[in-house]
Amino acid sequence: MKSRIFLLAFLSLVALNANALTIEITEGTTAAxxxxxxxxxxxxxxxxxxxxxxxxxxxxxxxxxxxxxxxxxxxxxxxxxxxxxxxxxxxxxxxxxxxxxxxxxxxxxxxxxxxxxxxxxxxxxxxxxxxxxxxxxxxxxxxxxxxxxxxxxGEPGAFNTRVAYVTSSGGKQPVFNLYVADVDGYNAQSVLRSNEPIMSPS
Structure with missing residues (x-):
């Protein structure tokens, strides 16, 4: 099953193509x-x-x-x-x-x-x-x-925020699901299921 996942941060509502919800920083600043x-x-x-x-x-x-x-x-x-x-x-x-x-x-x-x-x-x-x-x-x-x-x-953290992402199953009649999860991908909950594309949380 081919999946497309759009990761949507509530604050920005920007859709991002991805293969998984996991967000990982592999290279930090030199001053970490x-x-x-x-x-x-x-x-x-x-x-x-x-x-x-x-x-x-x-x-x-x-x-x-x-x-x-x-x-x-x-x-x-x-x-x-x-x-x-x-x-x-x-x-x-x-x-x-x-x-x-x-x-x-x-x-x-x-x-x-x-x-x-x-x-x-x-x-x-x-x-x-x-x-x-x-x-x-x-x-x-x-x-x-x-x-x-x-x-x-001296800056507010954002680790306790929530993100939303959309998954879609492949095939001639795809099903779209909107999930809400912790920023690290845990505690995902389905909040909407639709036969029509879901581009952003409403």
Missing amino acids: SPIAIVPFEWQGASPLPEDIASVVESDLKRSGRFAPIDRKDMLSKPSSSAAVIFKNWRLLNVDHLVVGRIRPTTADEYVVQVQLVDVLREKQLAGYSYPVKRTSFRRLAHQISDMVYEQLT
Whole structure:
């Protein structure tokens, strides 16, 4: 089945030909800032619902403004700014790091604490505590990415926005579907199905 996919950002409503929804920056700016997104400490007994740190890492890398280091290269994995050993991160030439912890409060609700730390100045730049439901972990991760991006660049982040894209099946009677998804392609939902071409969200 031949597919055509038009990716439509809500803010611009510009259609783009593509083969998949995935958007990836393969080459960032030469001044991409080295940053460490430390895996958040999980304080629950059951499996972690979503790896928030991994989502944040992917968001910031995709922006082209940041160069997250690999987890395997981390000399320690603190979960709070108080536990950061700054010399470890200076050895890795890291400018900033994000640390956090996740604590369940009920079977479906959690509290996520996150801190943004300046390694060179050895100080915390921001700290937040977020209540979140199990189904909203990825959305919260995008919010955290926006926070980090704005704190370090002075510009609003756009990781928690939504995009729309249209798919069409091949054949003599194609069917067109309009989907809405997170900016990284996850949580796609069909909002319109039509036998007529759909060129932009209405």
